[in-house]
Amino acid sequence: MPQEKNEHGNPMGGSQGVGSTVTTRESGHHEHQIELSWWRRYVFSTDHKVIGIQYMITALFVTLFAFGLMVVMRWQLSYPGKPVPVIGPLLTAVFGANMAPGGVMTPNLYNSFGAMHGTMMIFMAVVPALFAGFGNFIVPLQLGAPDMAFPRLNMASFWSFFVGVVIMLVGFLVPGGAAKSGWTSYPPLADIADTGMGFEPILNGQTLWLIGMVFNITGSLLGSINIIATIIQLRAPGLGWMRLPVFVWAELVTAFLLLLAFPPLESAAIMQLMDRLFGTSFFSPDGLVVGGRPWPASGGGSALLWQHLFWFLGHPEVYVTILPSMGIVGEVFANNTRKPLWSYKTFVYSMLAIGFISLLVWAHHMYMTGMGQSVSIFFQVFTIMISIPSIILGTVLLLSLWGGSIRFSVPMLFALAWLPMFGIGGLTGLPLGYTASDMVLHDTYYVIGHFHYMMAPAALMGLFAGMYYWFPKATGRMLNEFWGKVHFWMTIIFFNGIFFPMLIQGYTGVHRRWFDGGAGWQMAQPVLWLNHVMSISAWILAIGQIPFIINFFWSIWRGKKVESDNPWQATTLEWATPTPPGHGNFLHPVEVYRDAYEYSVPGASRDFLPQWEREESRVAEPKLSSA
């Protein structure tokens, strides 16, 4: 019986109400209730829901911050060399006259904003929000578990992640500014960046980037172990593998990817740290000359080694961003089409296939490094192969719509929009997957367009869908529907306004990293006006998030209260808990009697049969159990 194995003493919700008391195994086998201090309850909490919310809030803050960096960069691209309006003086004040004289972005500032935008978005915003935020909050609930398998480890992973974020942010304040070598930190550039005159030996951008990453990775590893153990060990009785909600499957695959792919980057980060702090040359080649002087290290290292170690993580990492979002979309689709997913098993097997193949494609980011044909062909084959399960997955979702009585609720709008965005992202990946076409497209805005379609419109659409969908469970109140729709339309339109022109510019060869275009822009004259389209879209997108932010805070305290524990008439276990769930989650031990998405079962009196109901209950609506 999985329940009896849980760490947390009392198997099924010893306490009622909202996390005010907790049952712990303080001494041996008998348990007693203790009042937790405010600090232990909300800050150093071991409750998976609190940790999930902590992850989510931190990640949303980072998202906003990293988005802000990009908004400033877009100014530079539209109006090169002109002082940034409104926040120009702030830039000068914070980063000094060296970095932003008179509010104008310098190349160094631009580079550091670019590198930090990528790093923070991927490692500290999207993944923590989707994988760790929703993962912590929802997975134990969907499993019918009272908490994660290792609650303390869970706290450790959050705090490790948090320290990582703080260290990254400190990077902006040290002399010379934050890391500037791209989110990929390729050596030898990253080995020599931020060293020498005017830089501190440890408190410089690139070194802090590495230290921050080490903390962040440690947190991710602990978190993924926890998710895996929870899913394997703490499933409610009757919750067989093929009855798991798709979100749980997505989290399981993601956790395995993190667990397998992150250690190489962690060791690589430590090796680069050694290169920078102790002058080793793991990644610096022979005969490196910097600023006219020979680099004082033996050389003999391999810059390509870093690229392999980085992309061995980097590629699985991009699936880490999209898989949880796929899972959320699957949940929302089933709930809002009021019918089971068109083929649950196909969905699950495709995710497993994606997870597995994504470990075999990393060098498609390195076609231009001259690795030799047989290697290229290997990676080319697997890269094209991975699009098969991706397409199958999209098809499953598309067919799920067929014949459904669709509810166009806000989460569903976001989920519906996810589908074409994922489609565009996937299809634009194909030309990159073939070496022949990648030769011309590599390092252009086309690549930026491709992956942003996946990471921004797709992954973030999933994030918003989940947010609107699960908000009532976390707070007991609904997000406002009207403002949700405003937010949706602003987001979907202007996301496309930013990213579609990138594909066009990329086709004409606009380079992805140049800060004022340089000579390259001479040849790209016909598409330069698109810079304005993109920048203006980015600024309107920023304005479009204001309704969401206000809606979010307003609804926490003032939103419409939910009338039942299951406001969306859903079938999965998280809706069997009180609203919001107290410490220990469930009031009664739950058992699972049926598959995850039994919607519109012929002959049933309601159009949904929750997993936790043995017989079809005669009550029309489950009442609020915590009221």
Add this chain to the structure above:
Amino acid sequence: MVFLCPVAGEEKVLEIPKRDIQWWSNFTPRYSIYLATYFTMTGLHGLHILEGSLVLGFFWRLGAKLYRTNAEHLANRMDLSGRF
């Protein structure tokens, strides 16, 4: 450092200031990939030992109370910390 230059007839002392001299050695991580690997690994191992000693130290002193109240619980904890 001081060099004597044997130029015919005269002796001139050539002085090289210390800061102009670079210290190279085959036996430091900076100039040898082998030792770079060696010191990285032993250094990490050192950190690992340090961390383990801290945890064990905690159980030795601060955690000792638990031994008297509930030895089994302490054993479980030691087991877990050993595993991570």
